[in-house]
Amino acid sequence: MKKIVLSLSLCLLASLGMAQVTFYVQAPSPxxxxxxxxxxxxxxxxxxxxxxxxxxxxxxMMLIEDGSGDTNPEGCTGGGWSDMxxxxxxxxxxxxxxxxxxxxxxxxxxxxxxxINSLPGAPVExxxxxxxxxxxxxxxxxxxxxxxxxxxxxxxxxxxVFIGSKxxxxxxxxxxxTSDYLRAQAFGHVQLLNQDEFEFTVEMGSWVRNHGxxxxxxxxxxxxxxxxxxxxxxxxxDPATVASGDSLWIPLPTFSQPSYANxxxxxxxxxxxxxxxxADYDNSGSADFAMSDDTYSMAxxxxxxxxxxxxxxxxxxxxxxxxxxxFFQDPNASRVGVSGMNFSAGTSQVPDETxxxxxxxxxxxxxxxxxxxxxxxPAFNITALxxxxxxxxxxxxxxxxxxxxxxxxxxxxxxDDVKYMFCAQMYGADIYPGYDTKTNYDWNIEEYRMPTxxxxxxxxWYALGFGGDRNPSLSVKMFNSEGxxxxxxxxxxxxxxxxxxxxIMNIPVAMKEGNIDLxxxxxxxxxxxxxxxxxxxxxxxxxxxxxxxxTYIANLEFADGERGTLNFVVSR
Numbered sequence: 001m002k003k004i005v006l007s008l009s010l011c012l013l014a015s016l017g018m019a020q021v022t023f024y025v026q027a028p029s030p031x032x033x034x035x036x037x038x039x040x041x042x043x044x045x046x047x048x049x050x051x052x053x054x055x056x057x058x059x060x061m062m063l064i065e066d067g068s069g070d071t072n073p074e075g076c077t078g079g080g081w082s083d084m085x086x087x088x089x090x091x092x093x094x095x096x097x098x099x100x101x102x103x104x105x106x107x108x109x110x111x112x113x114x115x116i117n118s119l120p121g122a123p124v125e126x127x128x129x130x131x132x133x134x135x136x137x138x139x140x141x142x143x144x145x146x147x148x149x150x151x152x153x154x155x156x157x158x159x160x161v162f163i164g165s166k167x168x169x170x171x172x173x174x175x176x177x178t179s180d181y182l183r184a185q186a187f188g189h190v191q192l193l194n195q196d197e198f199e200f201t202v203e204m205g206s207w208v209r210n211h212g213x214x215x216x217x218x219x220x221x222x223x224x225x226x227x228x229x230x231x232x233x234x235x236x237x238d239p240a241t242v243a244s245g246d247s248l249w250i251p252l253p254t255f256s257q258p259s260y261a262n263x264x265x266x267x268x269x270x271x272x273x274x275x276x277x278x279a280d281y282d283n284s285g286s287a288d289f290a291m292s293d294d295t296y297s298m299a300x301x302x303x304x305x306x307x308x309x310x311x312x313x314x315x316x317x318x319x320x321x322x323x324x325x326x327f328f329q330d331p332n333a334s335r336v337g338v339s340g341m342n343f344s345a346g347t348s349q350v351p352d353e354t355x356x357x358x359x360x361x362x363x364x365x366x367x368x369x370x371x372x373x374x375x376x377x378p379a380f381n382i383t384a385l386x387x388x389x390x391x392x393x394x395x396x397x398x399x400x401x402x403x404x405x406x407x408x409x410x411x412x413x414x415x416d417d418v419k420y421m422f423c424a425q426m427y428g429a430d431i432y433p434g435y436d437t438k439t440n441y442d443w444n445i446e447e448y449r450m451p452t453x454x455x456x457x458x459x460x461w462y463a464l465g466f467g468g469d470r471n472p473s474l475s476v477k478m479f480n481s482e483g484x485x486x487x488x489x490x491x492x493x494x495x496x497x498x499x500x501x502x503x504i505m506n507i508p509v510a511m512k513e514g515n516i517d518l519x520x521x522x523x524x525x526x527x528x529x530x531x532x533x534x535x536x537x538x539x540x541x542x543x544x545x546x547x548x549x550x551t552y553i554a555n556l557e558f559a560d561g562e563r564g565t566l567n568f569v570v571s572r
Contacts, residue, residue, distance in 0.1 A: 020167075021039060021051055021163075021164060022163075022165070022177075023036075023037040023140060024161065024162045024281055025153075025159060025160075026161065027281065029153060029159045031153065034177070034282075035142055035143075036123060036142070037123050038125055038140065039138065039140045040126055043128075044128035045133065046132065046134055047139060052165065053167055053169035055138070055164055056162065056163060056164025056165060056166060057111050057112045057162070057164060058162045059160060060086075060158055061088050061090050061114060061157065061159055061161055063090050063154050063155050064089050064091045065080075066080055066081050066082075066104070067079060067080020067081070068080070072094075074094030074101065075096075075101040075105060076100060077104070078104050081104065083108060084109045084110035085108075085109035087157065088112045089105040089114070090116065091113070091114075092116050092118050092147075093118040093119070094118060097129030097131065097132075098126040099130060099133070099134075099135060100130070100131045101113065101115065103131040103135050105137065110137060112138040112139070113138070113140070114140055116142055116144060117141055117142065118144060120312070120314075120315065120348060120432045121313055121315030122143060122312060122315065123141035123143055126139065126141060138163050143312045145311055145312050146312075166211050167211050167245070168213055168244075170211070170213070170279050171212050171213050171278065172212045172214050172216065172273070173211040173277060173278055174208060174210055174219060174277055175208070175271065175279070175281075176209055176269070176283075178438075178440035179440050179442035179468070180208075181206030181443060182447060183202070183441070184202045184267075184287070186296065186297065187299060187300050187301055187471075188290050188296050188297030188301050188475055189296065190294065190295065190296055191260060191262055192332075192478075193330050193335060194291065196258055196259055196260075197258060199332065200257075200260060201254050201255065202255040202256075202267075202289070203254055203447070204251070204252035204254060204255055205250060205251035206271070208271045209247040212278070214244060215241065216244075216273040216275060217273065217275075218239045218241075218273050219239065219248070219250075219271065219274075220236050220237055220240075220271070220272050221270070222234070222235070222236040222270045222271075223267065223268065225265055225266070227261060227263050227264070228263055228264075232255075232265075260291050261291065263290070263291060264301075264303045265291065266288050267287040268286055269284060269285050271284075288300070290303070292306060294479060295475050295477065295478070296326070296328060296476040297326070298436075298453050298472070299436035299472060299474065299475070300438060300439045307342050308436060308472075308474060310344045310434035310435065311435065311436050311437040311438055312435050313344075313432035313435070314432055314466060315432055316429070316433065316457060320427075320428075322426050322433065322455065322456065323424070323425050324423065324453070324455055324465070325366075325454045325456075326474055327451040328419075328421070328422060329418065329420065330414075330416070330417070333414035333415055333417070333418065335480070335481055336414055336479060337414065337478065337479050337480075338389065339408060339411045340363075340391065340405060341391075341408075341474060341477060342404065342405050342474065343406070343433070343473060344401050345426065345434055346400045347359075347400070347430050348432075355398040356398050356399060356431070357397055357398050358527050359395050359426075359430075360393065360394045360395075360519075360521050360526070361392070361406075361426050362390065362391070363406055363422075363423065363425070364389070364422075364425065365420060365423075366388070366420065366422075366423060367388055367418060368384075368419035369386055369419075370384055370419075374448070374449040375463065380463075382463065388412050390409060391407060394527055403473075405477075409563070410561065424472070424474060427522075427553070434473030435472055436471045436472075436473055437470055444468070445468045451463040453466075453471050453472050492509070492563065494507055494509070494564040496566055496568050500570065501542075501568060501570055502544070502570070503543070503544065503545050504542070505544050505568060506542075507539070507554070507556070507566070508540075512559065512562075514559025515532050516532070516559070517531075517556070518533060519554075520542075520547070520554050522550060522551075529546075540556075544570050548572075549570050549572045550569070551567065553565060553567055554567075
């Protein structure tokens with residue numbers, strides 16, 4: 001078994017302050033809710049401060065017409081625009097500066113501008129450019145996936161969006177955000193590990209916030225849990241009073257059941273007060289989870305297919321390798337084995353479409369051998385990971401954002417109370433792992449002080465990944481371990497000479513029966529060479545004359561199931 005030693009850095013939680021700037025799609029939209037976004041701030045931009053509620057905007061979205069005739073107009077030309085008065089203009093990121101787009105929208109009468117990202121991944125910070133200093137309307141960016149989700153409503157021009165802070169904007173305004181309440185500690189749970197109220201419970205409670213100028217009385221937090229239409233839980237807090245601009249933590253009784261049926265558990269938090277709320281769109285929030293025979297996931301699972309949702313393909317910002325992982329630990333883990341994983345990914349589509357075809361992703365189950373209790377433990381570290389199962393997937397077609405199922409070379413049975421990480425490893429800057437941006441574990445992290453979805457990026461580990469509100473679209477396929485036996489995966493230690501190589505590279509290997517499958521992957525994760533070799537000596541000769549100068553990874557798989565990997569350099 002292979003042990004790798006790596007360093008640690010913790011990802012800090014985002015501020016949960018009251019003066020929160022939001023992008024909220026209003027009811028009755030079927031896509032009502034908050035969305036991830038970035039926004040232009042005062043400085044090089046001429047925009048007003050969006051943390052001041054006086055600068056907030058509530059208006060319908062409308063796709064621009066700029067005379068270009070483009071399906072995804074970019075708004076780079078100043079002439080030919082349709083009248084945007086009374087609307088929030090919507091256009092796409094593209095070839096001209098953000099400030100130029102915004103100034104054109106402002107000139108056309110827009111109340112604000114929404115830029116849809118043309119690249120996969122999260123919205124980015126926007127530079128003002130030459131024209132941004134003259135822009136006074138709010139300018140925001142949303143992701144390509146969210147833009148696609150909202151496209152029909154944008155074209156209809158009737159769906160309203162609130163952009164800004166509503167702190168003190170209304171007299172009577174209670175609310176909370178997804179970062180304020182507790183939820184189950186994962187989304188997808190395996191029934192075999194959670195059989196009764198002693199093995200599975202969900203702590204309930206939320207911060208409630210008075211955004212209004214009036215003191216609020218009769219403030220009540222309610223939570224319900226339903227399974228296939230049957231109500232399992234309905235609890236409300238005693239009435240409380242919350243001063244203007246203040247917040248209150250309200251706990252509710254723990255949710256538990258004598259036994260847990262498989263299915264999709266719908267969890268809904270609601271806050272109310274004696275006064276009628278003038279901005280009630282943040283008065284409710286869902287914290288659903290699922291129970292099944294075989295699926296563990298931090299990301300939300302599609303209630304029909306039971307595979308992880310993908311809201312965005314997360315730009316990873318590295319030209320090196322990225323590990324995107326799930327943390328797992330359970331006192332009854334020996335009841336299950338792991339047979340494989342599900343995942344999704346995408347690539348950049350701008351300025352030119354990049355295909356997934358030929359790209360490779362590797363999957364690992366690691367025992368996390370460092371001894372620690374929680375994130376606050378001085379001994380917390382990610383320094384020793386022991387590889388106990390692995391698999392490889394090579395795209396043979398361009399399956400952008402589509403869910404893929406992968407089986408491990410050999411299944412592995414887990415052990416009670418051992419820490420594990422289930423990881424997908426990707427190479428290079430062109431491939432982006434799928435992420436769920438709607439399921440938020442921020443307050444769970446504050447409450448339980450445990451890792452969620454660690455990543456390894458640019459040479460270091462981040463225990464909280466990209467944050468508690470971003471969870472990889474990964475799931476782990478588990479099975480009943482009764483009658484099965486623990487399988488250890490052995491890795492062969494490989495070296496190569498000469499390294500760097502110019503023509504022939506030699507890899508010493510012990511003589512084994514059967515063929516060896518050799519796969520060579522470049523630094524961007526693309527398979528550049530594959531061959532099956534019949535060994536006649538204890539040295540594998542690899543011809544590298546057809547490879548351009550650069551860094552590569554050689555993966556060897558032996559007939560007996562053992563595998564080995566090494567990095568090598570080709571020089572010219």
